[in-house]
Amino acid sequence: MQRWIQWTVGGFALLAVAAAATFGAGLSLAERKRQRTVAVPPYPIAYTTDPQALARGRYLYETRGCTDCHGLQGTGRSFVQDGKGTHIAGxxxxxxxxxxxxxxxxxxxAIRHGVTRDGRPLLVMPSEDYHRLTDIDLSALVSYVRSLPPQAGGQARVEFPKPVWVLxxxxxxxxxxxxIDHQLPPAQPVAAGVNAAHGRYIANxxxxxxxxxxxxxxIxxxxxxxxxxxxxxxxxxSAMVRYPDAARFVAMLRSGQRPDGSAIQVMPFESIGKLNDVDAQALYAYLQTVPAQAAGQR
Structure with missing residues (x-):
């Protein structure tokens, strides 16, 4: 019995040492990942002052989630602060x-690749959502942001508990x-319309x-x-069984509520609620065509 107890205690001690070593290694690897250089060939985006393009840029800024992190005026915004060590601000x-x-x-x-000026990864920036923006839309979005009045604002904050950094x-x-596949060429424009092809572009x-x-x-x-x-x-x-037609799907985007009136959490309704009817209905059309997968396969 005494030997069994010694083996058990010794086993737990080894597990504790292994866990501590893994934890320390994870933190070290996290810092190395944060400091790594991501090779992205220079691809200058054109600036424009065309009023129609700036209007398109404003629409993209307000509907693609930019306001959720950077605020309507672009001055920055704290959007996650749970009091448990997580604080994220654009x-x-x-x-x-x-x-x-x-x-x-x-x-x-920064926008298409999630990479800083000096080639480091931009943490939390959801560039996988913007990687397929066409040159025309990216130019419009950037030009609109550049047209925002200069104002004092906040700094980026990416603070996580140590276990998250380990992961x-x-x-x-x-x-x-x-x-992101950084070698993919930019997406080509698709004419706007209530169809799956345009919806696929919106679904990015x-x-x-x-x-x-x-x-x-x-997530x-x-x-x-x-x-x-x-x-x-x-x-x-699938959540889509709740929306047998486009009207109910669009109503959910506008209200942030399921058809039974229950609120949907986390979704950025402040942005997606502003999608115009063509984009919202096209998104629904596309979601009817995607291959079925088990939930959680991403």
Whole structure:
């Protein structure tokens, strides 16, 4: 019996040592990942002052989630602060903020690739949602942001509890720069219309939370109390069974509520609620065509 107790105690001690070593290694790897250089060829984006393009840029800024992190005026915004060690804030992106010295290629790196001016990964920036923006739309979006009045604002904040950094270091929470195929050429424009082809373009804004396959699951890097993203593909376990027609789907985007009146958490309704009717209905049309997947396959 005494020997069995000694073996048990020794086993727990070894497990504790292994856990501590893994924890320390994860933190070290996380710092190395944060400091790594991501190779992205320069791709200068054109600036424009065309009023129609600026109007398009404003629409993209207000409907693609930019306001959720940077605020309506671009001065920055704290959007996650749980009191448990997680605090995430988007920086001031007016000319008085972090983008003051941005070159045309720096905007493209940050938005499409999730990479800083010096080639480091931009943490929390959901560039997988913006990677497929066309040159025309990216130019419109950047030009609109550059037209915002310079104002004082906040700095970027990315603070997580140490266990989250360990998971990041061990590769269990990837950053956007690690998920993106940086060699893909820019997407080509698709004419706007209530059809699946245009809807597929709109659906790129859903990838960060719902995954490339749109089957949802745990949101990478999200706070522990966030619910998993819904499965948007057809079939069993899909949230789409609640929306047998486009009208009810669009009503959900506008209200943030399911047809039974219950509120949907986490979804950025402040942005997606402003999608125009063509974009919202096209998104619904596309979601009817995606391959069915089990929930959580991302």
């Amino acid at each position: 920086p001031n992106i007016t000319a008085a903020g972090v983008v003051a010295q941005f070159r045309p290629e720096d905007w493209e790196r 990041y270091g061990l590769g269990l929470i990837p950053d956007a720069a690690g998920r 804004m859903c990838i960060g939370c719902h995954g490339a396959g749109l089957s949802g699951g745990k 990478p890097g999200g706070p522990p109390d966030w619910p998993p993203a819904a499965n948007l593909t057809p079939g069993a376990g």
